[in-house]
Amino acid sequence: MPEGHTIHRLALDHRERFEGRTIRATSPQGKFAAGAALIDGAVMDTAEAHGKHLFLGFGPDRWVHIHLGLFGKLGFGTAPPPPPTDTVRLRLTGHGHHADLRGPTTCALITDAEKRAIHDRLGPDPLRPGEDGDRAWRRISRSRTTVAALLLDQKVIAGVGNVYRAEVLFRHGIDPYLPGRDLRRDQWDAIWADLAALMREGVRNNRIDTVRPEHTPEAMGRPPRVDDHGGEVYVYRRTGAPCLLCGDAVRTAGLAARNLFWCPTCQPAAARP
Numbered sequence: 001m002p003e004g005h006t007i008h009r010l011a012l013d014h015r016e017r018f019e020g021r022t023i024r025a026t027s028p029q030g031k032f033a034a035g036a037a038l039i040d041g042a043v044m045d046t047a048e049a050h051g052k053h054l055f056l057g058f059g060p061d062r063w064v065h066i067h068l069g070l071f072g073k074l075g076f077g078t079a080p081p082p083p084p085t086d087t088v089r090l091r092l093t094g095h096g097h098h099a100d101l102r103g104p105t106t107c108a109l110i111t112d113a114e115k116r117a118i119h120d121r122l123g124p125d126p127l128r129p130g131e132d133g134d135r136a137w138r139r140i141s142r143s144r145t146t147v148a149a150l151l152l153d154q155k156v157i158a159g160v161g162n163v164y165r166a167e168v169l170f171r172h173g174i175d176p177y178l179p180g181r182d183l184r185r186d187q188w189d190a191i192w193a194d195l196a197a198l199m200r201e202g203v204r205n206n207r208i209d210t211v212r213p214e215h216t217p218e219a220m221g222r223p224p225r226v227d228d229h230g231g232e233v234y235v236y237r238r239t240g241a242p243c244l245l246c247g248d249a250v251r252t253a254g255l256a257a258r259n260l261f262w263c264p265t266c267q268p269a270a271a272r273p
């Protein structure tokens with residue numbers, strides 16, 4: 001599943017191509033035909049993201065709410081576009097560009113109030129302007145749940161996925177099994193600030209890189225990572241490989257239905273207060 005930086009990048013991609021422009025909208029697959037007809041010929045005011053939710057604005061009370069889920073894809077190209085395949089749920093065309101949405105979990109036309117309700121049930125998103133980690137801290141500091149599970153709970157903090165959760169805990173030397181209520185406030189503030197910085201870089205580069213300058217392949221004289229997700233990371237999907245800091249083998253285990261990755265030496269359970 002894409003992490004929050006990907007959805008914020010898609011919002012930016014929509015704004016760059018379509019903001020302030022009249023859009024033609026169709027649903028070649030037919031499943032969003034009624035919704036597409038209602039925004040066809042409208043101007044896209046804005047596009048924004050909150051966690052893994054994307055919102056395309058077409059004036060008062062007209063938002064297209066998109067959640068890609070596990071299999072959804074959004075692709076861009078120039079206009080006029082090629083004939084659509086029947087898997088395209090929503091095609092937007094305008095001003096020399098087109099965007100094709102395929103296979104989303106959600107693609108629905110919603111009102112301002114319905115959009116507000118979605119924001120209200122999501123935790124703060126480190127990539128949204130004006131958000132801070134206080135609301136997340138109030139939940140984390142009261143919870144017996146592990147900090148690794150809390151970081152993936154979209155009601156606690158929105159947009160963090162499996163890669164950022166593993167990497168940010170490694171970068172701060174925190175045991176992933178530490179209960180939320182045993183995390184210190186200064187540790188949380190550092191995690192929040194680091195997530196915001198890492199995810200902003202993720203939006204910019206459209207990939208996840210989490211290693212510090214001294215641990216890049218060039219700095220360490222090691223081969224670059226080979227993985228379909230691209231970037232340089234410390235522990236994500238590096239099971240059994242030597243930790244870039246201490247050389248110990250990176251471990252993995254299932255937690256909250258997702259694989260967790262960590263270094264037992266750099267993130268010791270003994271570090272619990």
Ligand SMILES: [Zn+2]
Binds near residue numbers: 248
């Ligand atoms: Zn280590």
